[in-house]
Amino acid sequence: MSSAHYLAVQRAIAANPRAGPKPLTIEEYRARQPGQAKRNIKDDNQLTQIPQTRTPKRRGGTSAKLRRERAALLEEVNADPPPTWAEASVLWIKIDALEQQQKQKQKAGAQRRKQQQQRSQAIAAAAEQKQ
Numbered sequence: 001m002s003s004a005h006y007l008a009v010q011r012a013i014a015a016n017p018r019a020g021p022k023p024l025t026i027e028e029y030r031a032r033q034p035g036q037a038k039r040n041i042k043d044d045n046q047l048t049q050i051p052q053t054r055t056p057k058r059r060g061g062t063s064a065k066l067r068r069e070r071a072a073l074l075e076e077v078n079a080d081p082p083p084t085w086a087e088a089s090v091l092w093i094k095i096d097a098l099e100q101q102q103k104q105k106q107k108a109g110a111q112r113r114k115q116q117q118q119r120s121q122a123i124a125a126a127a128e129q130k131q
Helices: 003-015 026-032 061-077 085-130
Strands: none
Touching: 061 085
16 A cells, blocks of 8 residues: 555544444334334334343363373373383373362362353242242
8 A cells, every 4th residue: 555545544533533334223224124113112222232141051061071181191001012101100290180180170060050050940939929
């Protein structure tokens, strides 16, 4: 891009900072959407609010990865011919670290399930009290 063209573009942007399509009013939106005219939209927020999307939960993805890594390290330790003593020591340290991570994940999962159960029991108790 030449400097003259760059300057011309910058001047055009400075002259009209709000370049682009103008926002639509509800009436204009309804006019453009033939099926929308039939709907009874009570307030403006119904068109502008976008529901939050839920991301899918990863179930067991990381723990499966930890199990695969641990199995690969165990195969390496038990290989024929076996690794040297120094290499085997490093491998066992890695295996212990993976086992600790797995235990922490299991503990965190158990705590999370317990909290969810307590929440659902509290909600059920509150619903029973309302009735």
